[in-house]
Amino acid sequence: MTAADPCPCAPSRALRDRAARGWEKFVHRAAAGLPSAPGHPVDAAGHEQHPLVNTLVRDIPSGKEGLLLAVTHEPHPDGRVVRIAHIRPLSGVEWSTAADNVQAVR
Structure with missing residues (x-):
């Protein structure tokens, strides 16, 4: 090199x-x-009351679509809190992605 x-x-x-x-x-x-990050309320279990929960969404990086089941806040040892979107496709395996990667399907 x-x-x-x-x-x-x-x-x-x-x-x-x-x-x-x-x-x-x-x-x-x-x-x-x-x-x-949006200021949606978060319960004691770390579930965000996101307005797109139970809505058909698209994971922008992958292009896959599915139903947004939940947005959770996961604390990390370094003090960061990561927002994770949990998505269930119409058929196939559920996946998660960063919550900022999700948009409603129009």
Whole structure:
């Protein structure tokens, strides 16, 4: 490998572009005085009262569609809380994704 060759451990251009768009979305929300995540109520068990629960949604990265069963908040040891969307397709295996990756099917 020469200095001109990209490091094989470096993120792809597409990944860097997606990260940049996500960061811009975060910055624009912050500049507008909005929280980085919607402020939906969360119960003691960590279930968010998300308005799209029991709605047909699309997981944007995968393009798959299914019924949004729940949005849960999972605490991590480093103090972060990750919002997870749990989706059941019309047929097949249920999956989860980041809650920000979900949009209603129109």
